[in-house]
Amino acid sequence: MNTHQRTNHILAMCQELGFDNAGIAPAEPTRWSEQLRQWLASGKHGEMTYLAEHVELRVDPTVMVPGANAIICVAHRYHSGGPDRCDPSSREGRIARYARGKDYHKVMKQRLHTLCDELSQRYPEERFRACVDTAPVLEREHAQRAGLGAVGKNTLLIQPGRGSYLLLGEIITTLSLETSDSLQDHDPCSTCTRCIDACPTDAITPWSVDATRCISYLTIEHRSEIDAEYHEAIGDWIFGCDICQEVCPHNQPTRRSRTQRIDEAYSERHTGFDLLDVLNWSESDRREAFSQSSMKRAKLGMMKRNALIAAGNKLRTKDDPQLRERIHQLASDDTQEPIVQQTAAQIMAAHTEAAQKKAPD
Ligand code: SF4
Numbered sequence: 508m509n510t511h512q513r514t515n516h517i518l519a520m521c522q523e524l525g526f527d528n529a530g531i532a533p534a535e536p537t538r539w540s541e542q543l544r545q546w547l548a549s550g551k552h553g554e555m556t557y558l559a560e561h562v563e564l565r566v567d568p569t570v571m572v573p574g575a576n577a578i579i580c581v582a583h584r585y586h587s588g589g590p591d592r593c594d595p596s597s598r599e600g601r602i603a604r605y606a607r608g609k610d611y612h613k614v615m616k617q618r619l620h621t622l623c624d625e626l627s628q629r630y631p632e633e634r635f636r637a638c639v640d641t642a643p644v645l646e647r648e649h650a651q652r653a654g655l656g657a658v659g660k661n662t663l664l665i666q667p668g669r670g671s672y673l674l675l676g677e678i679i680t681t682l683s684l685e686t687s688d689s690l691q692d693h694d695p696c697s698t699c700t701r702c703i704d705a706c707p708t709d710a711i712t713p714w715s716v717d718a719t720r721c722i723s724y725l726t727i728e729h730r731s732e733i734d735a736e737y738h739e740a741i742g743d744w745i746f747g748c749d750i751c752q753e754v755c756p757h758n759q760p761t762r763r764s765r766t767q768r769i770d771e772a773y774s775e776r777h778t779g780f781d782l783l784d785v786l787n788w789s790e791s792d793r794r795e796a797f798s799q800s801s802m803k804r805a806k807l808g809m810m811k812r813n814a815l816i817a818a819g820n821k822l823r824t825k826d827d828p829q830l831r832e833r834i835h836q837l838a839s840d841d842t843q844e845p846i847v848q849q850t851a852a853q854i855m856a857a858h859t860e861a862a863q864k865k866a867p868d
């Protein structure tokens with residue numbers, strides 16, 4: 508097989524494995540090394556200290572796989588962009604759409620490893636390294652170079668005609684492959700600023716997100732108390748946030764995008780969890796609720812912290828005596844983790860203050 512045939516064969520294999528899109532990027536260093544270093548230096552990665560480690564690997568795929576020639580980039584679409592089924596008037600705390608189905612790390616890794624195994628057998632002298640999310644790889648830039656989409660002002664990869672509800676994976680390889688038509692210089696946003704205007708914490712400046720302000724970071728990565736400044740903005744999110752995707756014009760369903768299939772693995776098992784249930788969870792309840800889910804990284808104390816903030820926000824608009832009572836109990840329950848007790852106390856204090864402001868003089 509020549510390089511052209513080999514490339515087409517590999518792209519066909521990606522399709523057979525169920526990936527919605529695949530392309531080949533050159534294994535070249537990032538164009539955004541300086542911006543990445545500035546972002547890290549200004550502390551916008553918060554407690555995600557792993558992002559500041561292995562920067563040399565992150566900015567150049569040939570450091571991770573010496574002699575790398577190409578990156579096989581794949582994408583799974585996990586949501587159609589249709590309206591959220593979660594009822595905002597219910598007691599449910601919402602989770603981001605990517606976490607509503609099976610753990611995508613496992614789904615994608617399994618398929619990428621199948622591909623790596625087949626390619627290793629066929630090309631035993633070459634190297635193949637599969638990466639999904641956790642490896643130090645600037646996956647959106649590689650995906651853009653592979654023609655899978657273009658990065659928008661909200662920093663997410665947008666595939667023309669399909670939107671940004673995409674999960675990405677890569678195989679870095681020493682194998683010589685033909686690179687796909689790049690979308691490197693494509694701007695999917697033009698004059699649009701909807702995501703910037705809609706972000707409740709003002710975390711987005713065009714093509715950069717301050718993670719320390721982002722609800723996804725605060726609810727998933729941040730391990731300690733969340734500054735009260737962000738509580739109201741967090742709304743009913745208890746794991747992640749989709750607002751900058753919900754408002755994006757590329758994610759509004761069209762006649763064409765409605766008919767595109769979503770892999771069975773990502774069908775929604777739940778849109779969220781009942782807040783009172785979460786506030787009553789034991790560790791084994793959390794494990795059971797998160798089985799086969801990518802939500803496992805959120806520990807019990809973090810989930811209760813998030814549920815307390817969402818519960819406090821629900822109580823702003825509608826009284827719920829059971830929720831109110833549970834917040835009171837948690838504030839004085841010494842068996843709870845400090846983060847839970849402290850957040851419960853913060854929520855109670857905010858409510859007392861709000862009630863005093865409302866009371867007639
Ligand atoms: S995920 Fe939410 S908080 Fe984070 S940038 Fe998008 S809209 Fe803002």
Ligand code: SF4
Pocket residue numbers: 659660661662695696697699700701702703751754755756757
């Ligand atoms: S909402 Fe508008 S500005 Fe933001 S990513 Fe989508 S197209 Fe770009």
